[in-house]
Amino acid sequence: MATAPESVAQALPDTPSRANGGRKPFFKRMLANRRTSVAGAFLLLIVVVAVLAPLIAPHDYRDIVGKPLTSGGTLGIDDFGRDVLSRLIIGLRTSLGVAVSAVLVAGVIGVALGLVAGYVGRWVSTIIMRGIDVLLSFPPIVLAIAVVAILGPALVNVVLVIGVLYIPRFTRIVYSQVLSIRSMEYVEASKIMGTRPADILAKTILPNVSAPIIVQLSLSVSFAIQMEAGLSFLGLGAQPPLPSLGTMVGAGRDFLEVQPTLLIYPSVLIILVVLALNVFGDGMRDLLDPRHRGKNS
Amino acid sequence: MTTGTTTGTETGTTPSDTILAVERLSVDFQIAGEWTPAVKDVSFSVAKGEVVALVGESGSGKSVSSMSVLGLLGPNARRRGSIRFGGTELLGLDEEALRAIRGRRIAMIFQEPMTALNPVYTIGEQIVEAIQCHEPVPAAEARARTLELLKKVGIPEPERRMHSYPHQLSGGQRQRAMIAMAVSGSPEVIIADEPTTALDVTVQAEILELLRRLREDLGSAVVIITHDMGVVADLADRVVVMREGQVVEEAPVTRLFSDPRHEYTRKLLSAVPRQQPGEEPEADAGDAGGSTTLRVADLEVEYPGRLGRKGFKAVHGVSVTIEKGKVLGLVGESGSGKSTIGRAIVGLVRASAGSIEICGQDVTSLKPKELRGLRRKYSMVFQDPGSSLNPRLSIGDSIAAPMIVNRYADRRAVQQRVLDLLDQVELPTGWADRFPHELSGGQRQRVGIARALALDPELLIADEPTSALDVSVQATVLRLFQDLQDRLGFSCLFISHDLGVVELLSHDVAVLQHGRLVESGPARDVLRDPRTDYTRRLIAAAPVPDPVEQAERRRLWREMAG
Numbered sequence: 001m002a003t004a005p006e007s008v009a010q011a012l013p014d015t016p017s018r019a020n021g022g023r024k025p026f027f028k029r030m031l032a033n034r035r036t037s038v039a040g041a042f043l044l045l046i047v048v049v050a051v052l053a054p055l056i057a058p059h060d061y062r063d064i065v066g067k068p069l070t071s072g073g074t075l076g077i078d079d080f081g082r083d084v085l086s087r088l089i090i091g092l093r094t095s096l097g098v099a100v101s102a103v104l105v106a107g108v109i110g111v112a113l114g115l116v117a118g119y120v121g122r123w124v125s126t127i128i129m130r131g132i133d134v135l136l137s138f139p140p141i142v143l144a145i146a147v148v149a150i151l152g153p154a155l156v157n158v159v160l161v162i163g164v165l166y167i168p169r170f171t172r173i174v175y176s177q178v179l180s181i182r183s184m185e186y187v188e189a190s191k192i193m194g195t196r197p198a199d200i201l202a203k204t205i206l207p208n209v210s211a212p213i214i215v216q217l218s219l220s221v222s223f224a225i226q227m228e229a230g231l232s233f234l235g236l237g238a239q240p241p242l243p244s245l246g247t248m249v250g251a252g253r254d255f256l257e258v259q260p261t262l263l264i265y266p267s268v269l270i271i272l273v274v275l276a277l278n279v280f281g282d283g284m285r286d287l288l289d290p291r292h293r294g295k296n297s
Numbered sequence: 298m299t300t301g302t303t304t305g306t307e308t309g310t311t312p313s314d315t316i317l318a319v320e321r322l323s324v325d326f327q328i329a330g331e332w333t334p335a336v337k338d339v340s341f342s343v344a345k346g347e348v349v350a351l352v353g354e355s356g357s358g359k360s361v362s363s364m365s366v367l368g369l370l371g372p373n374a375r376r377r378g379s380i381r382f383g384g385t386e387l388l389g390l391d392e393e394a395l396r397a398i399r400g401r402r403i404a405m406i407f408q409e410p411m412t413a414l415n416p417v418y419t420i421g422e423q424i425v426e427a428i429q430c431h432e433p434v435p436a437a438e439a440r441a442r443t444l445e446l447l448k449k450v451g452i453p454e455p456e457r458r459m460h461s462y463p464h465q466l467s468g469g470q471r472q473r474a475m476i477a478m479a480v481s482g483s484p485e486v487i488i489a490d491e492p493t494t495a496l497d498v499t500v501q502a503e504i505l506e507l508l509r510r511l512r513e514d515l516g517s518a519v520v521i522i523t524h525d526m527g528v529v530a531d532l533a534d535r536v537v538v539m540r541e542g543q544v545v546e547e548a549p550v551t552r553l554f555s556d557p558r559h560e561y562t563r564k565l566l567s568a569v570p571r572q573q574p575g576e577e578p579e580a581d582a583g584d585a586g587g588s589t590t591l592r593v594a595d596l597e598v599e600y601p602g603r604l605g606r607k608g609f610k611a612v613h614g615v616s617v618t619i620e621k622g623k624v625l626g627l628v629g630e631s632g633s634g635k636s637t638i639g640r641a642i643v644g645l646v647r648a649s650a651g652s653i654e655i656c657g658q659d660v661t662s663l664k665p666k667e668l669r670g671l672r673r674k675y676s677m678v679f680q681d682p683g684s685s686l687n688p689r690l691s692i693g694d695s696i697a698a699p700m701i702v703n704r705y706a707d708r709r710a711v712q713q714r715v716l717d718l719l720d721q722v723e724l725p726t727g728w729a730d731r732f733p734h735e736l737s738g739g740q741r742q743r744v745g746i747a748r749a750l751a752l753d754p755e756l757l758i759a760d761e762p763t764s765a766l767d768v769s770v771q772a773t774v775l776r777l778f779q780d781l782q783d784r785l786g787f788s789c790l791f792i793s794h795d796l797g798v799v800e801l802l803s804h805d806v807a808v809l810q811h812g813r814l815v816e817s818g819p820a821r822d823v824l825r826d827p828r829t830d831y832t833r834r835l836i837a838a839a840p841v842p843d844p845v846e847q848a849e850r851r852r853l854w855r856e857m858a859g
Contacts, residue, residue, distance in 0.1 A: 185679035186687040186695075189748065192643045193699035194672040207689045290689060290732045 029287055036283025039276040046092065046273060053093040057086035062241050069259050076261055079251065082241075088265055091243035096273070098159055098237070098244070099224035105163030107217055110170025115201050115209075117171065118178025129175065132168045140165050141230065148236040158237045162224050169216055177209040211285045218281025222274035229270060245270050314344040316518050317366070317403075317486050322378035324361050324370065324542075332375065335361045337542045339378075343486065348512060348519040350533035350550075352526065352565070354767040358542035359522045363488050366520075367399050368392075382486070401431040401482035408491040410471035414463040420447075420474045421459030427481045446477040449514075450507060469500035476507065483515055490522045497630040497794065502838035502854055505532050524768060526569050527840030530554060530847040538562050550844050568772035569842045570797040588657070590756050590788035591619040591642065596651035598637050611637040613812045614651065617790075619756070619805075624782060624789040626803030626820065628796060628835070634812035635792045639758045642790065643677050644668070656755055673703055676749040680761040682741035686733040692744045693719075693729030699751045718747040723777060739770035746778065750785065757789045764795065775801065796839045800824050808832050833857065 031037050049056055058073070059065050064081040066072035075084040113132070117125040144161045151157045181187060182205065190200050229246025231237040238244035245266045252263030324336040336358040343349045351359040365376050366387065380387040382403065387395070399405075407413040415423060424443040428434065434442075440459075447455035450473040463471055472492060479487060489508065493501035509532060512519050521532060529536055529550065536553045538546040538561065546559040557563045598612040612634045619625045629635045640646045642653055644660065652659045656674050663671065676699065679685035686695050693715050700711045716726040722743040733741055742762060749757055762778070763771040779802060782789060793799050799806060800820055807817035808831065816829045827833045837854040841847050 185681055185685040188645055189677065189679065189685065190687075190698070190702075191645060192672075192675075192677050193702050193752075194669055195698075195702045199702075204687060208687070290734070 033283055033287070035279055036287070039279035039283065042272070042276045043280055046096065046276070049089060050093040050096045053089045057083075057089045059083040059086040061087045061090040061243055069255060075265055076259060078262055079255055084262065084265065087243040087248060088245075088269060091238075091245045091248050091266060092269060092273075094155070094238050094242060094244035095225050095228055095232075095246065095270075098155055098162070098228045099221050102159045102162035102224045102228075103166060103217060103220045105159065106166035106220065107170055107213070109163075110167040111174050111206075111213060113167070114171040114174025115178060115205065118175045119182055119197070119201055119205065125175070128171070132171050135164070136168045138165075140227070144227070144231055145234065145236060148231065153236045153239060155238060158228060158231055162227055165227075166220050166224065169220060170213065173212045173216055174209055177212060178205055181205055181208050211289055214285050214288065215281050218277040218284075222277045225270060225274060314347075315342045316345050316383060317343040317520070318379075318381045319362065319366070320379040320381070322362060322365065322376065322380060324358070324365050324377075325375045327373040327375070335374075335542055336365070339539070339542070339544050341537045341544065341547060343518045343520055345485070345518055346512060346516045348509075348521060348532055348534045350529045350536045351520065351522045351539060352524065352529055352536060353539035354524060354565075354769060356541070357539040359539045360490055361542075362539070363490060363520055363522050366488065367403060367405060368395050369405075400427060400479075400484070402484055403486045403488065404479035404482065404484035406472075406475055406479050406487065406489040406492045408494050410468065410475045410495075411463060413475055414471060416463050419460050419462055420466070424474070424478050424481055427478045431482045442481070443477075446481055447474070449511075450474070450477045450480075451503070452477070467500075468496050469503060472496060472500075472504055473507065476504075476511070480511055480515060480517070484517055486518045486520065487511075488520045488522070491524070492521070493528060494523070494525070498796075498840075499630060499834060499838040501528070502840070503858075505840075506851075506855075508532060525840070526566060526768070526842035527847070530842050530844045531840040531851065538565070554842065554844055564769060566842060568769040570772065570775060570795070570801045588621050589618055589654075590621050590623075590656060591617070591625075591790065592652075592654040593617050593638070593642065594652045594654075596638065596641060596653065597649050598634070598641050598646055599649040600646075611812050612641070615809070615812070615814045616651075617807050617814070617817065619788045619790060621755075621788055622786045623804045624791055624802050626799030626806045627790060627792045627809065628794065628799050628806060629809035630794065630835075632811070633809040635794075635809050636760055637812075638809075639677070639760050639790060639792050642756075643675060643758055669703075673705075673752040674754055675756040675758065676752065676754045678742075678745050678749045678757060678759040678762045681765055682738040682745070683765075685745045686741055686748075688733055691730045691732055692736070695733075695744060696729075696748045696751055699748060703752060705752060714751065715747075718751060721750070721781065722747045737770075738766055739774055742766065742774050743777065746774075746781070750781065750787075753785070754787055757787050758792070759789060760792045761794070763798065764793065771798075778802070796824065796836060797841075808835065830857075 059082075061082065063083070065083045066077040066081055068077060068079050068081045070077045073083045073085055075088065078084050078087065113128050117128040143165065144158075147161045148157050187200060187204055190204050195204070225245070228237055228244060229249060232244045232246030233250040235250075238247050240247065248266035249263060249270075252266065255262050319342065320340050322336060322339045323334065325332040325334050327333075339358070339362050341349065341351075351363060353359045361370065364370055365374070366380055366382075368387070368390070370376070376388055378388065382398065385398075387398070414420070418426075421440070421443055424446060425436070425439045428439045428442055429436075443459060444455050447458060452458050452470055452473050458466070458470070458474075463474070466474065476492075487508075492508070493504050496504060505528065508519060508521075511517065519532075521528070523529060533550045535549050536547065537544055538553075538559065540561050546553070546557070546562045548558070553562065554566065557566055594616045596612055596615045597610065599608045599610045602608040615634070615638060617625060617627070617638075627635045627638065637646060641648045642655070642660075648661050651661070653661050655671060658671055660668060660671065686692065690698070696715045696718055697711050700706060700714060705711065706714065715729055719726045719729060724740060724743055724747075728736075733744070736744065745762070759778075763774050766774060775798065782802075791799065791802055803820045805818065806820045806823040808815045808823065808829075810831050815831050816823055816827065823832065824836065827836060834854075834857055837850055837857055841850060
């Protein structure tokens with residue numbers, strides 16, 4: 001119960017409903033939540049590595065540095081004699097780049113469509129939401145394979161395909177939330193005071209639907225990493241010699257008995273990134289909501 | 298009869314009459330690993346055929362006390378003390394034995410019949426099930442009894458209604474069906490938890506009358522839980538007043554109203570909005586030559602139907618005017634179109650015909666750009682303190698919003714104005730950076746009023762601003778509202794279903810029924826000497842917190858109904 005019981009006895013002026021705690025700065029609150037801060041720190045590390053990949057990698061990912069399938073270097077040598085650590089770092093950059101760009105495409109378009117469909121209603125929402133249904137009715141992997149097969153296997157095509165495929169996730173969530181929020185009295189209050197519809201959508205409604213969007217963003221990035229891995233595994237994404245985590249899993253599979261680490265390292269990295277994204281997304285949702293302040297921290 | 302330690306004891310019954318005795322009952326809830334007390338040492342008893350009212354505000358423990366009788370509290374509750382029913386101790390009784398008592402010997406009626414009835418079965422099926430659940434009678438007999446019950450609770454065309462689903466019935470009929478189900482086992486005790494709170498006053502009057510009749514016919518005792526002192530005065534024999542989990546006073550109904558002994562009871566009674574005879578809102582002669590702030594003429598509002606189906610006309614040719622500085626009370630039952638009129642004036646719904654003039658300008662014909670200048674002149678106070686403030690904005694930002702949108706002043710002046718407004722609605726100015734969830738309902742309503750006053754409007758539309766609040770909180774918010782109106786002199790359309798509130802605040806009153814204006818005029822004329830049947834029925838149906846006067850009203854109501 002967030003509200004204080006009010007009774008005759010509580011004479012005016014009303015007594016404060018809670019002590020003045022729980023209003024720490026954002027970063028302090030984040031640090032106080034151990035799970036979120038560990039996941040956040042890991043993700044920060046991952047992003048830094050991905051961005052600076054060519055500078056960090058000990059070798060060029062194409063260079064032959066040793067005897068194939070031996071344990072040279074930090075994490076071993078692959079079947080072509082290339083440094084596995086360097087390829088992991090560049091592969092991470094590829095996968096993360098594709099996944100994040102794809103989700104940004106999906107998020108921006110999907111949220112905008114959901115906001116408009118929910119707020120305007122009538123025939124506009126009918127057109128948008130039926131279009132979304134059409135998108136949803138395609139089996140995602142089959143569609144991705146078809147499109148990439150037609151447009152050719154390029155990373156930008158993978159980004160577009162995953163981006164378009166993930167639009168419905170955002171549109172549907174935002175649409176249903178907007179439907180319930182647009183009839184809230186505080187939205188009507190904004191209308192009465194003369195706020196422009198675009199401002200109502202961006203400043204009043206969007207922040208109030210942001211919680212599920214944030215969760216969906218982190219979830220979608222992890223799904224997109226997996227999907228990119230799948231497409232690359234099938235040879236439709238990153239083209240050799242450029243590595244991605246998915247192509248590395250695919251290549252490692254062939255040497256499972258000789259050198260299992262070729263499969264294990266990229267797989268574990270995928271799992272860690274996906275896990276960290278999920279934990280971090282959950283934590284952010286709570287931290288960004290003023291209603292949760294002073295509770296979990 | 299045993300009563301709590303803080304109670305003025307008054308023995309009205311002998312032990313042999315007692316059907317239900319609650320003694321030193323304490324209930325704790327486990328919340329986040331800690332036991333929080335909800336009910337502390339509560340004792341009361343109910344005699345055969347008696348109506349006992351448990352009254353109190355939200356959080357007083359009145360519902361928890363009654364729910365614990367039937368063991369309906371859930372696994373995180375802990376009960377101590379004793380609840381004796383007939384000769385049986387109910388506390389610690391196993392589920393099997395409790396089930397034999399629930400429904401059959403002690404029945405329960407809930408507040409919201411829409412959620413208490415199962416939407417996928419017909420009314421008939423549900424009552425038949427209730428009957429067969431307690432007695433293995435053949436289906437045909439159960440159906441015959443169901444028909445009998447529906448007749449008894451006054452559902453018209455019971456043969457047809459038996460096959461209706463809950464959503465096909467009106468709120469009053471659903472509550473009747475619920476009552477039919479409750480009395481299907483001829484229970485010795487009926488526990489009714491706010492049975493009329495969700496209903497209109499005219500329907501409430503009928504349901505209370507039904508409960509009274511059932512009590513006489515079946516001889517059942519009734520425990521009614523309510524926050525409404527009018528309902529208490531209408532139905533109860535004896536009253537138990539609760540506050541913060543404890544009984545503060547227990548007395549026969551006439552004594553409680555004529556001579557309340559506990560301070561809290563007195564406060565509760567004085568908080569009920571009622572016009573004392575002789576007191577009128579001053580008809581300020583000061584601005585007799587004042588202009589008209591709002592002129593609504595022949596307003597019609599039609600909600601469009603879906604896919605070519607016929608629309609629903611919510612307002613039929615309504616005309617009202619408000620002079621500068623005056624308050625017009627708009628009353629009517631749910632569905633009468635009163636909220637729609639308010640929403641049409643502020644532009645939330647479109648008027649399909651007629652005109653709305655605010656300060657001499659017809660808003661229905663203005664283009665959005667031209668409307669901008671006029672926006673400062675009106676604002677709205679909403680009903681639901683839970684949703685009227687943006688949870689993402691601090692209350693200071695919420696109050697500042699209309700000023701920023703309408704470029705009222707620079708940032709610093711806006712900040713200063715926010716503090717002034719907080720002060721005017723009697724909230725600490727230091728609260729500007731608090732968020733709505735940190736405030737109670739009454740405090741949030743004050744913020745809503747501050748936001749509405751931010752631009753110094755000429756016209757305020759207040760849509761049931763206090764109906765979601767406890768009666769004592771309502772009293773303080775109404776007082777504040779009245780003060781502000783006196784001081785700032787804005788005109789106001791005050792929409793309410795509560796005649797007491799309207800009489801207290803309004804200079805003029807307009808009565809609506811089914812989207813049509815039934816009657817309007819100066820408040821005292823309309824409410825003291827109504828000209829139309831509908832207004833008369835509405836007034837007679839509203840219970841007053843005075844058992845003697847209420848008995849007289851009840852007689853009048855029966856004459857009208859009969």
